[in-house]
Amino acid sequence: MNLLTLQFLSQILLLSIVFLLIMKKNFSAVSAYSLQSLVVVIILLNSFFETKDMWMLLVILVMLIVKVILAPVFFIRLIRKYALAFSVSTYLSTPITLIIITILVFIAHSQKLIPLTRIVPDHQVLLSLALSSLFLSLFLIVNRKGALSQIIGILSFENSIVVFAVFANLEQSAALQLGIVFDIFIWIMIASVFISMLYKHFGTLNVSSMKNLKD
Numbered sequence: 001m002n003l004l005t006l007q008f009l010s011q012i013l014l015l016s017i018v019f020l021l022i023m024k025k026n027f028s029a030v031s032a033y034s035l036q037s038l039v040v041v042i043i044l045l046n047s048f049f050e051t052k053d054m055w056m057l058l059v060i061l062v063m064l065i066v067k068v069i070l071a072p073v074f075f076i077r078l079i080r081k082y083a084l085a086f087s088v089s090t091y092l093s094t095p096i097t098l099i100i101i102t103i104l105v106f107i108a109h110s111q112k113l114i115p116l117t118r119i120v121p122d123h124q125v126l127l128s129l130a131l132s133s134l135f136l137s138l139f140l141i142v143n144r145k146g147a148l149s150q151i152i153g154i155l156s157f158e159n160s161i162v163v164f165a166v167f168a169n170l171e172q173s174a175a176l177q178l179g180i181v182f183d184i185f186i187w188i189m190i191a192s193v194f195i196s197m198l199y200k201h202f203g204t205l206n207v208s209s210m211k212n213l214k215d
Contacts (some may be wrong), residue, residue, distance in 0.1 A: 001046040003122070006167075010129035013163060014037045014105075017156055018135040021090075026085065026148060027104060030075045033152050037067035040159045043166055059181065066185045071155065074192050081196075090143045090148055097143065108132035119168045126167040133160035146192075158184065 016036040020029055029120035041064050048056045090097060107113070108131040118129040144150050 001049070003126070006043065006046070006126055007129070009043055010126055010133075010163065010167075013159070014035070014129055014133050014136070017118060017133055017160075018101055020149070020152065020156065021101060021140050021143065023096060026079045026146075027076070029152055030072050030079070031148060033075075033155060034068055035074040036159055037063075037071070039160055041068060047166055062181050066181050066188075067155075067159075071188050072172060074188055075152070078192060078196070080146065091192065092143055095119060100139060101136060104135040106130045107194065108135055123167045123169075127164065130160060130164035130167055134164060139141055155184070155188075195212050 013036050016032045016039070019032045023029060023032070036173035041060055042183075044056070044063065048060060080145050092100070107129045113128075113131065117131060118122050121126065121192075134157065137153055137160050140156060141150055144153060
């Protein structure tokens with residue numbers, strides 16, 4: 001897979017996070033996460049074709065099942081069960097959110113971070129895009145008031161880390177990657193139960209409504 005194709009995939013990943021930051025519908029958020037997870041799988045598949053490591057292929061298959069299929073299914077069930085048609089609001093308005101998105105992307109491509117993005121000189125653009133995705137995922141976590149959106153933000157952050165590691169040629173054993181995917185699967189199940197308990201108790205997933213907890 002050539003650099004232009006990898007750059008296109010990285011841009012899709014970045015745009016999916018931008019979409020998560022500005023959209024309001026939960027179904028759209030789940031779809032965006034599923035898309036970006038598919039992009040990560042395709043990028044890893046490219047690594048498999050270069051290394052021919054069968055363990056890597058196993059990791060990719062497990063990731064496809066857990067991230068692209070099972071995780072969205074869990075989230076969609078929660079949305080339908082609790083009739084969560086729309087996500088809750090953000091802490092910042094849409095215009096301010098767009099300004100911060102622009103600033104974070106600019107920082108990721110700035111001269112200050114060149115030592116980080118030039119770990120692999122040929123992948124500087126790819127690493128800058130992956131770093132932008134990391135920054136925006138962190139912003140997504142802190143800017144959303146909805147628990148479901150925050151969970152998707154954490155998973156999006158993990159996707160960005162995986163992509164950055166691949167483009168930086170950081171070697172990870174297949175056993176470690178399988179362990180991480182397994183942890184994500186368990187974490188998703190726990191998060192689903194946690195969300196169910198929150199909604200049953202508070203009648204909302206807006207974390208700002210849970211500031212004053214009483215015994």
